[in-house]
Amino acid sequence: MSEPPAVAHAPSRYLTIKHAQALFEMAPESLSAEQRQRVDEIVARQRAIEQRVLASPEAQQVRVTEATIDAGVAEVMSRFSTEADFVCTLAAQGLTLATLREELARDIKVEAVLEAVSASLPAVTRQDVEIFYRLHADRFQTPERRTVRHILITINDTLSGNDRSAARARIDQIRATCSKDPEQFANQALRHSECPTAMQGGLLGPVPRGQLFPTLDAALFTMRVGELSAVLESPMGFHILRCDHIHPGGRIPLAKVQDKIHAQIQGTRRANHQRAWLKQLLHKR
Known part of the structure; x- marks a missing residue:
């Protein structure tokens, strides 16, 4: 299946709405001038990063399927009580279902590239988990x-x-x-x-x-x-x-927290690796 087309690098209404909600829990048109400036700065920065990520060699190996986008649209739609409310809200915010799919395709591909970048990291071992448990003993004490x-x-x-x-x-x-x-x-x-x-x-x-x-x-x-x-x-x-x-009170046994520790180590390593890759990518000429 061919990859859906990406949107142009124009100001993103979708990202503006997304960040206005995330930062201020408001629609863009309800923001103050200062709030809108903050949102616009974040959107511009994200668009610049996305452009570099999607132009990277790693991005050429990543494909986003229609089924994945369908799932993304379904997740957004699930936030509304009816499909009519969903469509009306899109229209009120200057979006159509087609442009929403394009924006979601872009978001999903960027995330997929970042996951691919960190896919080669070594697996977290039992020893890694045990060392973390010993070094952070205070985190596993119950009062x-x-x-x-x-x-x-x-x-x-x-x-x-x-x-x-x-x-x-x-x-x-x-x-x-x-x-x-x-x-x-x-x-x-x-x-x-x-x-x-x-x-x-x-x-x-x-x-x-x-x-x-x-x-x-x-x-x-x-x-x-x-x-x-x-x-x-x-x-x-x-x-x-x-x-x-x-x-x-006492120390929580390792057996009860090892899965959580494993996930935390893995998540931290992945995030650090992705940040390092992005930093290198953004400083390339």
């Missing part, structure tokens, strides 16, 4: 977390039953009930807690240090499993905590 439930009674002097003294009396009574029967905590949370977590029996889930208000955080990380806290106060009001489980 201690504690699964906690809480009951909240808010303080609001303008609301009957929630002034400070009434709120304190209510939370004290709830705590007394929970102290007698710890299994009542979830039920008491459901009945009395003024936090959305009441519907889950007060469950906040596993939390690391520093996620809760300081008074709550300090208490939680001194508690034993199953222990009930004293009544604690935060800017939200009065709380009772119960520690359900302690998840110790």
Whole structure:
């Protein structure tokens, strides 16, 4: 199958729309003069790079099929609720389906050339992964977390039953009930807690240090499993905590992260190689 024709090296409406959305989440016509200048500079730079990439010897070995472009058009179209919306939006932005296909063909070919340039890189080995894991040990440490439930009674002097003294009396009574029967905590949370977590029996889930208000955080990380806290106060009001489980911190085993490390090394090598190739290409006379 023959390769689709590339667009001329004229200002690209497609790239202008693409970068206006990426940078400012706006249509080009809504940009300020300063924003439009920034977008135009990026588009001009990208067009210049594309021109050099597509004129390179490596580009002569790359072919973009109609099926690949069809997939690109389908991906763009999937962002719209109907095909009519898609066509109307293209028209509003000064594009037709034909010009969109041309622009996508150009984008896809540039990406394909860059992939081809880095295709000869050596494979990432098990040793590479293990060395990365050892050299970046701090990245693979998990902090201690504690699964906690809480009951909240808010303080609001303008609301009957929630002034400070009434709120304190209510939370004290709830705590007394929970102290007698710890299994009542979830039920008491459901009945009395003024936090959305009441519907889950007060469950906040596993939390690391520093996620809760300081008074709550300090208490939680001194508690034993199953222990009930004293009544604690935060800017939200009065709380009772119960520690359900302690998840110790530690190092994540290599087996659990080796695929992620492999992908990161591979991606970094590919990006560095492509940047070096582009730099050399752009400095050629």
